[in-house]
Amino acid sequence: MYVSYSILCSLYLPWLMKNIEKSGVPIIEKVITSLEDLLTDFHVVINCAGLGAADLANDKQVKPYFGQLMSVQAPWLNHFIIWDKPTIDSHVLILPRPDGSVVLGGVTIPDLNSTQVNPDITSDIIDGASRFIPNMRKCTKLSEWTGRRPYRKKIRVE
Numbered sequence: 061m062y063v064s065y066s067i068l069c070s071l072y073l074p075w076l077m078k079n080i081e082k083s084g085v086p087i088i089e090k091v092i093t094s095l096e097d098l099l100t101d102f103h104v105v106i107n108c109a110g111l112g113a114a115d116l117a118n119d120k121q122v123k124p125y126f127g128q129l130m131s132v133q134a135p136w137l138n139h140f141i142i143w144d145k146p147t148i149d150s151h152v153l154i155l156p157r158p159d160g161s162v163v164l165g166g167v168t169i170p171d172l173n174s175t176q177v178n179p180d181i182t183s184d185i186i187d188g189a190s191r192f193i194p195n196m197r198k199c200t201k202l203s204e205w206t207g208r209r210p211y212r213k214k215i216r217v218e
Contacts, residue, residue: 066140068157092116111210125211126172127165128181129153132199135160141192152188154196161202164189170211177204 081087092098095117098105107113114122134156143152153165164185182204189196 066155071158094118111208113210117216119212119216121212121214121216122210123170123212124173124208126167126169126174126206126208128167128178128185128204128206129163129165130182130185130204131157131161131163131202132196133160133202134162134196134199137162137193143188143192152192154189154192162196162199164196168211173208175206175208177206 077087093116095105095107107117109116111122111124113119137154137156140156141152141154151166151168153163155163155165157163166185167181186197
């Protein structure tokens with residue numbers, strides 16, 4: 061067991077952008093078709109293009125993975141749990157947020173192009189979270205969502 065921090069990106073990223081702009085750092089928005097388009101103007105490029113990274117960096121190892129999460133109301137919970145067993149597709153995420161909600165997850169399924177919430181996966185998510193915190197079954201469900209994120213077996217650094 062260890063202690064760590066978790067960042068709620070929907071709050072942190074707007075704060076970060078505001079402070080970057082206040083510091084005078086230029087924000088440049090433009091369409092690029094290759095990371096090489098940036099090499100003459102910048103010394104460091106951090107590619108956060110999501111699934112677009114496969115095309116942008118000509119990286120055939122980037123593949124889409126389906127994920128499903130949900131949030132519940134559990135203001136009494138203030139510790140997060142991440143349990144991952146690499147031999148199966150499901151894992152347990154229990155991530156408290158500052159507003160009293162908790163994100164529960166999840167699954168990571170390769171090459172599933174669906175964006176629909178799957179009720180069977182929802183049930184699996186609740187079962188997984190309840191193995192660690194039985195009261196999760198009694199929490200009010202707030203929302204569910206899915207997404208496709210990039211996956212790569214090895215980190216790419218150039």
